[in-house]
Amino acid sequence: MSLLDFARGPALEAAMAVFVFGVCWRMLSLLLLPWARDKSVARAGAPPALLGATRSFVRHLWPPRPLAPGSLFVTVNGYVFHVGLAVIVFGLAQHILFLRGLVGVHWPNLPSGVVSAAAVVTLASLLAALGRRLTNPVLKLISTFNDYFSWFVTVLPVATGLVAVSHLWAPYETLLAVHLLSVALLLIWFPFGKLMHAFLVFLTRTETGIFYSRRGAEI
Amino acid sequence: MATSETIGEELVRRGISRRALLKYSAYLATLMALPPTASKAIAAALAAARRQSVIWLSFQECTGCTESLTRSFSPTIEDMIFNLISLDYHETLQAVSGAAAEQARLSAMRENRGKYVVVIDGSVSTKDGGVYSTNAGKTNLQVLEETAEHALALISVGTCAAFGGIPHAHPNPTGAVPVSEIITDKPVINISGCPPIPEAMAGTIAYLVTFGKLPDLDHLNRPKAIFGDTIHDRCYRRPFYDKGLFAKGFDDEGARKGWCLYEVGCKGPVTYNACATLKWNGGVSFPIQSGHGCLGCSEPDFWDKGGFYRPLSASTGNPAAVVGGAAAAGIGVGIASALLVRRHKLDANKESKS
Ligand code: SF4
Numbered sequence: 053m054s055l056l057d058f059a060r061g062p063a064l065e066a067a068m069a070v071f072v073f074g075v076c077w078r079m080l081s082l083l084l085l086p087w088a089r090d091k092s093v094a095r096a097g098a099p100p101a102l103l104g105a106t107r108s109f110v111r112h113l114w115p116p117r118p119l120a121p122g123s124l125f126v127t128v129n130g131y132v133f134h135v136g137l138a139v140i141v142f143g144l145a146q147h148i149l150f151l152r153g154l155v156g157v158h159w160p161n162l163p164s165g166v167v168s169a170a171a172v173v174t175l176a177s178l179l180a181a182l183g184r185r186l187t188n189p190v191l192k193l194i195s196t197f198n199d200y201f202s203w204f205v206t207v208l209p210v211a212t213g214l215v216a217v218s219h220l221w222a223p224y225e226t227l228l229a230v231h232l233l234s235v236a237l238l239l240i241w242f243p244f245g246k247l248m249h250a251f252l253v254f255l256t257r258t259e260t261g262i263f264y265s266r267r268g269a270e271i
Numbered sequence: 272m273a274t275s276e277t278i279g280e281e282l283v284r285r286g287i288s289r290r291a292l293l294k295y296s297a298y299l300a301t302l303m304a305l306p307p308t309a310s311k312a313i314a315a316a317l318a319a320a321r322r323q324s325v326i327w328l329s330f331q332e333c334t335g336c337t338e339s340l341t342r343s344f345s346p347t348i349e350d351m352i353f354n355l356i357s358l359d360y361h362e363t364l365q366a367v368s369g370a371a372a373e374q375a376r377l378s379a380m381r382e383n384r385g386k387y388v389v390v391i392d393g394s395v396s397t398k399d400g401g402v403y404s405t406n407a408g409k410t411n412l413q414v415l416e417e418t419a420e421h422a423l424a425l426i427s428v429g430t431c432a433a434f435g436g437i438p439h440a441h442p443n444p445t446g447a448v449p450v451s452e453i454i455t456d457k458p459v460i461n462i463s464g465c466p467p468i469p470e471a472m473a474g475t476i477a478y479l480v481t482f483g484k485l486p487d488l489d490h491l492n493r494p495k496a497i498f499g500d501t502i503h504d505r506c507y508r509r510p511f512y513d514k515g516l517f518a519k520g521f522d523d524e525g526a527r528k529g530w531c532l533y534e535v536g537c538k539g540p541v542t543y544n545a546c547a548t549l550k551w552n553g554g555v556s557f558p559i560q561s562g563h564g565c566l567g568c569s570e571p572d573f574w575d576k577g578g579f580y581r582p583l584s585a586s587t588g589n590p591a592a593v594v595g596g597a598a599a600a601g602i603g604v605g606i607a608s609a610l611l612v613r614r615h616k617l618d619a620n621k622e623s624k625s
Contacts, residue, residue, distance in 0.1 A: 053572075056541065057587070060577065065588030069597035076598050080605025086613050145515050146584035149534060153585035154594070164515035224501065225541040228583065 056225045059232035067236035068154075074243025079251060095268035104265025105258040111270065112257060125184065129177050136174030140210065143167045144217075164217065171214045178207050202246040208234040278355060278480075279318030292318065302474040302549075303486060304496035316481045317355070323480045324383040325390055326376055326418055327361035330411040331404045331438040331447055332393030336429035337363050339466035340473070355480050359387070362406070373407050380421060388479060389422045391415065391450050394431040394438045398446025415453055424458045424485065425450060428472055430568055433461035433493075440574035451492065458485055461492045465568035468549050471497040491571070493543070502539035502565045505547035508532065521562060536580035537564030544569040 115123045141147055143162035152158040182203055185191050212234045216227035264271050296314035359379035396403040401412035427450045430436040438447035451459045462471050475494050478486045487495040511531040518525035519534055542565050546557040567573040577587030
């Protein structure tokens with residue numbers, strides 16, 4: 053079995069199994085925890101729970117004005133690489149074909165040049181994020197292996213994908229295999245590291261939104 | 272039979288001019304990626320060389336490789352190749368049959384001991400002693416071992432001989448293996464393809480005859496001159512690939528506009544062969560030009576790579592079953608862990624009350 057056969061077959065299959073297993077496990081074990089009933093009396097004019105949660109979610113899309121100047125870089129840079137990653141994952145024809153194999157649906161792809169440009173910008177943005185983490189004393193102090201490894205497994209597929217699409221340095225079968233293996237690594241790490249925020253963010257923001265809006269606070 | 276006549280003498284006898292030989296030599300030099308100056312040397316070497324004794328063995332195969340060579344639309348090449356070699360044994364092409372045919376093989380082996388080349392098409396059955404493919408009362412395995420013993424070199428023609436091919440495809444009921452797995456003490460050149468490009472066979476044999484040595488080979492023992500680039504590297508649809516313009520079917524607008532066939536399963540990016548440059552039927556076309564993606568037929572295990580129409584970037588596993596099973600397991604463990612926490616909390620509450 054060649055490296056590419058291994059990557060396309062058993063490696064991705066095993067990684068997807070770990071990913072789905074881990075996400076289901078973590079989400080359910082959180083959702084089914086005993087919830088403490090909020091015994092406080094709702095403040096007059098407090099919005100219904102769902103509305104409060106939605107408002108909080110929308111408000112969190114941009115930092116509040118007093119905090120904005122200090123967190124502008126983090127916010128903008130965060131948007132750049134998140135949007136970039138979405139363009140790469142959902143815009144490249146090869147990725148759509150991969151997803152079509154999994155879920156059966158597909159959509160039109162973006163021109164490869166646009167996706168490659170997005171990948172370059174995303175890489176630069178991720179490097180900037182790492183630079184900030186390494187140079188900001190507070191951020192550096194609170195950073196753990198989880199942060200660095202999550203960054204690494206995110207950067208790796210972007211970098212290897214860009215090289216594969218550009219057919220640089222090595223035969224395409226090797227580049228594609230390495231790229232697929234890097235995706236497998238990302239999928240395996242995803243549920244157990246900080247990348248799980250892609251799912252957990254909805255849970256935590258909803259919880260916080262409901263909690264505070266009931267008390268009349270807008271956060 | 273191998274003849275003592277030189278190739279030059281043979282060509283003269285057949286009325287082939289020196290000019291034709293020079294043209295052919297120039298073609299060979301180009302084909303085998305040699306400098307243009309090599310063509311004169313090739314012509315001189317070919318004219319002086321004796322015709323190479325070749326024993327052609329056909330094992331588990333479909334005769335497509337022989338068809339490819341003999342039905343080549345380049346009669347010059349076809350003629351030339353048979354002028355370069357003395358084909359002492361070929362079950363499909365020889366006139367004799369039965370004991371006389373076997374005798375021809377044995378006497379060619381005797382007379383050209385250590386100098387003959389064995390060309391093989393077809394894989395070798397090894398299961399149950401190789402009984403699934405026999406000829407003249409002998410298994411292919413026995414014939415191969417016997418014939419290869421005093422050979423100069425072996426040429427595995429076609430993907431079956433080179434990598435096992437279709438007989439080797441899962442579940443491989445005959446225990447088919449490539450020639451190189453059986454013969455490990457002699458040089459084995461692989462000219463893969465299903466079938467291989469006739470010029471690749473002719474060029475390799477001519478190189479052997481001319482230079483008396485093997486051409487440069489890749490990691491799968493294929494001549495680099497033919498198998499140095501992928502189909503994708505030389506594909507005329509490549510600009511569409513680079514732009515992200517893909518045909519979604521065999522008769523949609525993209526297909527009619529000649530867009531890239533990646534989405535319909537083309538394996539060109541991982542297939543090393545010269546189809547896109549040498550083409551087929553005298554340079555008329557090749558599969559991609561005719562509207563079908565490359566099957567990757569010159570690569571090992573091309574039959575078992577997840578399907579001809581499955582795009583290269585798609586997983587070859589069974590995601591539905593795997594994802595379904597993993598989700599069920601994850602949900603089960605998630606519920607169990609939540610229940611454990613609940614029970615733990617209940618116990619803690621009871622303890623604090625008592
Ligand atoms: S048709 Fe196949 S070989 Fe040609 S550019 Fe597309 S993927 Fe590459």
